[in-house]
Amino acid sequence: MSDFSLDGRTALVTGAAGGLGRAYATALARAGADVVLTDLPGAEGLAETARAVAATGRRAYVHAQDLSRTEEIAPFADRVRKAAGPVHILVNNAGTAALERFNEITPASWSAVLRVNVDAVFFLSQRLAEHMIADGVRGGRIITVTSKNALVAEAGLAHYNASKAAAQLLTETLAVELAPHGITANTLAPGMVETPIDGGFPFDREAFEAAYRERIPLGRYSRPDEQAGALVFLASDAGAYVTGARLVVDGGVLADQMPRTRFMPPYRNTVDALDTADTADGA
């Protein structure tokens, strides 16, 4: 469908070395966009993402950058523009998390999370939006990957939760300020996705995932590629009138905050009798 085509567009995806970033980059390329991939210098996986993009027939550019170096962000964006031309779609996907009780969070670990999840999102969006305006790009898009944690608290993640909530409201503010320039700004809020992000946490992995699965109405974690359709929609002309919105892609987690589901009697199909009657009538 042509409204979902990204032909002729260039996207910049941060945190593109694996996980959601690779799935997002590949999906954007499949929809027709050339993709600039960035992650930490030396990040294993950037080359593999570049191969996945190239396999779609689109161009992949690789520009490593540590986004926690706030003062380097504008020059980085300028380098990308010089190498790849105007960027139409910015995907703020890079993110970091640490599991720490609130009283154990130090100024250093607090700002390590906030610098990547908030400061980098803001200053990269700021510079890219200025480029989009200066270059007169059509269909400018800023899409920030937040989390269900922008909306609900989760223990041990005070800095992460606060960072994702901040990213939500700063993106909404950009939506308002950039609307006169035809640039939309939205967030994607994944639920539980099979990626390495919480791989370092000291949990019994199986018990941890089983407990979370129980809270997911669809009964399973999302694969990264299942998150990408929502991104392509927001990036494309089909999403042109969507701005300042949050698109939750969580298998129903946020919709199901009360435990009643577990106490409901087994499902009984109340249309069985109706189906039988219809068939009998039709025969």
Ligand SMILES: NC(=O)c1ccc[n+]([C@@H]2O[C@H](COP(=O)([O-])OP(=O)(O)OC[C@H]3O[C@@H](n4cnc5c(N)ncnc54)[C@H](O)[C@@H]3O)[C@@H](O)[C@H]2O)c1
């Ligand atoms: N996996 C989940 O269940 C889940 C759920 C909700 C939201 N998210 C969000 O999705 C996004 C992608 O995470 P993921 O799950 O794919 O995990 P991931 O750890 O695979 O990806 C995060 C990427 O960001 C990069 N990154 C971190 N710090 C950086 C820095 N200073 N400079 C440049 N790059 C940096 C990492 O190297 C990594 O490649 C994150 O913003 C995360 O908060 C993930």
